[in-house]
Amino acid sequence: MVGALPDPDHPERVVLGGRELTNFSSNDYLGLRTHALLIRAATDCMQQHGFGAGAAHLICGHSIEHAALEVELAEFLGRERALLFSSGYLANLGVLSALASRHDLLVADRLNHASLLDGARLAGARLRRYPHGDIESCARLLENQGGARLIVTDGVFSMDGDVAPLRALAALAQQHGAWLVVDDAHGIGVLGAQGHGALEQAGLDAHSVPVLIGTLGKAFGSFGAFVAGDAALIDSLIQRARTYVYTTALPPAIAAAARAALGISQREPWRRRHLLRLVERFRAGAVALGLPLLPSATPIQPLIVGDSARALALSDALLGFDLWVSAIRPPTVPQGGARLRVTLSAAHSEAQVDVLLAALGEVFARETVGVG
């Protein structure tokens, strides 16, 4: 489906083919992607300085907007430094290929984001994957395979919405002298009292998780990504992460918008609180309706339906209620794991969540009648 563009006053609504839909498919968790302050920051920057960065960071593309964003991200996350990448995908390729080589063992959750898998492949590292969230299998791999260099996990899993067993992974990493790398693309800005993400929620400090990756395209409503860590890590990425060195820097206006988003996310904690209340409301309603929920306490609330055709049919049926809920099918999720991936945003109202629940109740019930 072609993505319609939102009305700036309502990031959660889109007009598609003349119909206005409520969007339950985006990763705009804080409802910031149409915020006036992001638009103004980007517009002011563009009007004063033009659009393109002109070159890669190490040539002459690294502007004061990029530098300021890196400082603010590092401060926000309690790290010495942060380094911008042009996307989370590129950050993961760059980090893993810079930190591991073909002599190294890299241990990873089976449901990690595709970019982490590709990063491990690019590094040429020996990759061993443990079943999703299975800390005992992870421990066995570390014991049987010899010293691992990296343990790599998503913070919040993008298609299941659950959070990795971060405390247990940090303990294993420490025990085995490995570095824990956490890609918290869906957690930063959303989880933890301050919005620092899954690590804040788990009570883990920078020492336990030396490499933290985040994106600016989800909760922060803009584009780009970053790695946060100590000065030595960032220096070595600047030297060795080829997806940092050999690509054009983000347009400075995008960095300016991301700075605005980071500021709003800190000044307006109500966005996180409201969002988490919506998550609870959705789950309570879905339980009452007997919908096939997964154990997720994040804004990613998948409903597992199994068969791809069935997931598509349900998604289509929801369009009839002016609701946009995307069907996610293999290979994005395992065979037999097709689902409706509902994502909630601080831009949604309780009433919109209630409309979604009523519609889900109806389409799932209709389907049962149809099949029966």
Ligand SMILES: *Cc1c(COP(=O)(O)O)cnc(C)c1O
């Ligand atoms: C979305 C996502 C990415 C990719 O980030 P982009 O900035 O969109 O390239 C990486 N890791 C995870 C876990 C993600 O969900």
